[in-house]
Amino acid sequence: MPDATVRISSDFDEGDASVATKQLEVKWQHRAACRGPNQIIFFPPPRLERRSEKRQREARAKEICNECPVQSACLDYAIQIREQHGIWGGSTENERREVFASNN
Numbered sequence: 001m002p003d004a005t006v007r008i009s010s011d012f013d014e015g016d017a018s019v020a021t022k023q024l025e026v027k028w029q030h031r032a033a034c035r036g037p038n039q040i041i042f043f044p045p046p047r048l049e050r051r052s053e054k055r056q057r058e059a060r061a062k063e064i065c066n067e068c069p070v071q072s073a074c075l076d077y078a079i080q081i082r083e084q085h086g087i088w089g090g091s092t093e094n095e096r097r098e099v100f101a102s103n104n
């Protein structure tokens with residue numbers, strides 16, 4: 001979580017030409033335990049990652065999440081925006097995909 005306050009904007013098509021913009025202000029992120037140098041372990045590296053490396057990286061990230069004061073807000077947010085990448089709120093990408101599938 002690099003910024004204390006993050007605005008997330010996403011544009012999406014609705015019909016022929018109309019575009020809507022959604023903005024969410026995320027104030028809890030300034031208390032995130034993953035801020036700083038640790039944040040790189042929350043996302044896959046830009047190179048191929050072995051399964052064992054991924055498991056170790058995710059386990060380290062989850063340990064940090066379990067001590068984080070905003071874990072619940074983070075997980076709610078990741079589910080709300082259907083975040084597809086990285087560790088959020090102590091959940092992996094695959095774990096959130098299961099939640100998304102069960103919510104459909």
Ligand code: SF4
Pocket residue numbers: 001031032033034035042064065066068069070071072074075087088089090
């Ligand atoms: S729960 Fe994990 S991913 Fe979310 S803000 Fe805290 S440390 Fe970062």
